[in-house]
Amino acid sequence: xxxVLYDVPGPKAILRNRILAVVTVVVVLAILGFIIYRLxxxxxxxxxxxxxxxxxxxxxxxxxxxxxxxxxxxxAAVASLVLGLLLSIGRLSDHAIIRVPVMLFTELxxxxxxxxxMMIMYYGLPPLGVTFMTPFLAVVIGLTLYNxxxxxxxxxxxxxxxxxxxxxxxYAIGMRKSAVMLLIQYPQAIRAMMPVIISQLVVVxxxxxxxxxxxxxxxxxxxxxxxxxxxYGSPIIPSTIVxxxxxxxxxxxxxxxxxxxxVRSRRNPxxxxxxxxxxxxxxxxxx
Amino acid sequence: xxxxxxxxxxxxxxFRNTIILFVVSGVAAxxxxxxxxxxxxxxxxxxxxxxxVYVNFIRNTPLTLLMFFFAFGYPKLELGKLSYMTxxxxxxxxxxxxxxxxxxxxxxxxxxxxxxxxxxxxxxPFAQTMSLVILPQAFRAVIPPLMSVFIALLKxxxxxxxxSVFEAGAIRAYLSERGEPAIVVLLWVxxxxxxxxxxxxxxxxxxxxxWRVAR
Numbered sequence: 395x396x397x398v399l400y401d402v403p404g405p406k407a408i409l410r411n412r413i414l415a416v417v418t419v420v421v422v423l424a425i426l427g428f429i430i431y432r433l434x435x436x437x438x439x440x441x442x443x444x445x446x447x448x449x450x451x452x453x454x455x456x457x458x459x460x461x462x463x464x465x466x467x468x469x470a471a472v473a474s475l476v477l478g479l480l481l482s483i484g485r486l487s488d489h490a491i492i493r494v495p496v497m498l499f500t501e502l503x504x505x506x507x508x509x510x511x512m513m514i515m516y517y518g519l520p521p522l523g524v525t526f527m528t529p530f531l532a533v534v535i536g537l538t539l540y541n542x543x544x545x546x547x548x549x550x551x552x553x554x555x556x557x558x559x560x561x562x563x564x565y566a567i568g569m570r571k572s573a574v575m576l577l578i579q580y581p582q583a584i585r586a587m588m589p590v591i592i593s594q595l596v597v598v599x600x601x602x603x604x605x606x607x608x609x610x611x612x613x614x615x616x617x618x619x620x621x622x623x624x625x626y627g628s629p630i631i632p633s634t635i636v637x638x639x640x641x642x643x644x645x646x647x648x649x650x651x652x653x654x655x656x657v658r659s660r661r662n663p664x665x666x667x668x669x670x671x672x673x674x675x676x677x678x679x680x681x
Numbered sequence: 682x683x684x685x686x687x688x689x690x691x692x693x694x695x696f697r698n699t700i701i702l703f704v705v706s707g708v709a710a711x712x713x714x715x716x717x718x719x720x721x722x723x724x725x726x727x728x729x730x731x732x733x734v735y736v737n738f739i740r741n742t743p744l745t746l747l748m749f750f751f752a753f754g755y756p757k758l759e760l761g762k763l764s765y766m767t768x769x770x771x772x773x774x775x776x777x778x779x780x781x782x783x784x785x786x787x788x789x790x791x792x793x794x795x796x797x798x799x800x801x802x803x804x805x806p807f808a809q810t811m812s813l814v815i816l817p818q819a820f821r822a823v824i825p826p827l828m829s830v831f832i833a834l835l836k837x838x839x840x841x842x843x844x845s846v847f848e849a850g851a852i853r854a855y856l857s858e859r860g861e862p863a864i865v866v867l868l869w870v871x872x873x874x875x876x877x878x879x880x881x882x883x884x885x886x887x888x889x890x891x892w893r894v895a896r
Contacts, residue, residue: 398789398797398815400724400807407724415727418720422731432758505878506871507836509843509850514871517853518864596741603743607843614745621753631754638746645741 433631443629446620447636455616460640463612466530467599470537474598475591477538478545483575485550496546503543509604512536516608529610533602541598548590552583588659592652596645603641613637684856684865691855696873698848702770702838707831709774714781721786736779744840747772752844769841773834780830788823789815821892828885832878849874 403411433439446452484496503511516532556579564574584591606614617637621630685692720732739747751768763771792815800810842850849870856866 397722398792398794399722401801403724411725414725418725418728418731432760436757436759438757502875505875507839507850507874509839510867510871510874513853514864514867518867521862522864600743603745604840606745614743614749617749618753631757634746634750634754638742638750641743641746642738642741646737649741
């Protein structure tokens with residue numbers, strides 16, 4: 395197998411590769427070993443520190459917090475997709491009076507950190523007379539404004555990457571602009587952009603953890619609460635391990651969906667034609 | 682303007698710390714990310730495996746959780762005291778490095794294999810194949826997404842506010858004690874971020890136009 399960086403290895407290169415492999419294993423084992431040694435020496439594996447996670451009530455609380463995290467994610471994900479679609483339609487408008495404000499809106503909300511958006515919602519608005527603001531709403535609105543703007547750019551990149559003939563054919567058979575967008579452009583753009591859209595949803599899921607800073611009682615909030623229980627020897631590290639595993643599993647599941655969609659669409663010749671768009675949009679997808 | 686001017690003693694050091702977090706973790710992430718990205722395209726399967734595991738695990742962990750571990754968990758390991766600022770830098774660097782690694786890997790992937798094969802065919806040694814044929818092309822493909830990663834890093838520095846680091850995200854908490862209206866303070870913080878991000882985006886656009894690959 396040849397790659398850009400190296401040729402098929404000869405006898406010398408094979409020997410060198412084997413030595414490198416051994417060195418890698420040794421270094422990685424040394425780092426892992428050191429971490430585990432420190433964990434053991436400082437007593438992180440004692441039964442006392444893990445006991446709190448054996449109670450059924452704690453399990454129930456963890457499940458509830460996971461559901462709160464997931465519901466914030468679900469609401470924010472749906473709202474971001476809707477907002478993203480609307481913004482992308484606005485940004486592709488023929489009328490500058492719609493296009494320019496929408497462009498300013500997306501650029502603005504892409505530039506403000508999500509945490510600051512959440513803080514504006516949670517700390518900034520209530521003194522102005524907004525009475526219904528809960529931490530949940532602050533998290534969801536903050537996530538929606540940011541990710542909706544990012545997704546708008548993803549949709550737009552998808553549409554702009556389509557071959558021009560697609561739109562021209564639509565107009566040629568007498569379609570109006572709305573029909574061209576709805577029936578020709580968006581279906582293709584969304585299919586081509588599916589992996590990017592899903593990986594942006596992973597970002598939404600990860601960023602729900604910011605809710606902890608604006609007192610939203612989700613997983614990380616609970617992690618800090620249990621980690622600080624002095625009666626159980628302040629099991630902050632066991633707590634990080636437990637809650638970290640939950641987060642990683644949730645995100646990995648979502649990432650796996652993204653990868654599956656990508657592999658599937660790569661096999662589909664109708665979608666591979668617009669595949670370069672995915673590369674272009676990977677530059678849009680940040681964070 | 683008043684809430685900003687009256688409280689410059691808070692705004693200036695806070696944003697200075699934001700910039701420090703950004704620059705130091707940016708450099709560290711670039712170094713670590715290049716190493717990991719190099720591992721992910723190396724001919725040694727074990728290196729590729731280690732790189733993949735690292736990238737996939739850290740990428741699927743919220744940055745907030747990483748900071749949480751370093752701010753609250755690290756002191757329990759009794760490895761010597763580090764300031765919250767240093768711990769935040771470590772978390773930001775480890776997190777951002779995965780994105781840098783992915784960008785570098787995809788940069789190499791944009792170079793067609795034929796380019797390297799042609800270079801080898803005309804007898805160029807490894808160093809010249811790299812420096813004259815592959816890196817110049819990979820570099821051009823890498824710059825714009827790399828700038829996106831840095832823009833994200835700049836915004837991510839605010840997360841440190843939740844973990845006792847005095848930077849832009851923490852300004853509100855400090856100024857609420859002085860009785861400043863939260864919304865005005867937060868809008869100023871947001872506005873400064875918009876300016877900083879716009880500057881970075883302009884740099885990105887310039888580099889993009891300068892180095893666009895004409896194929």
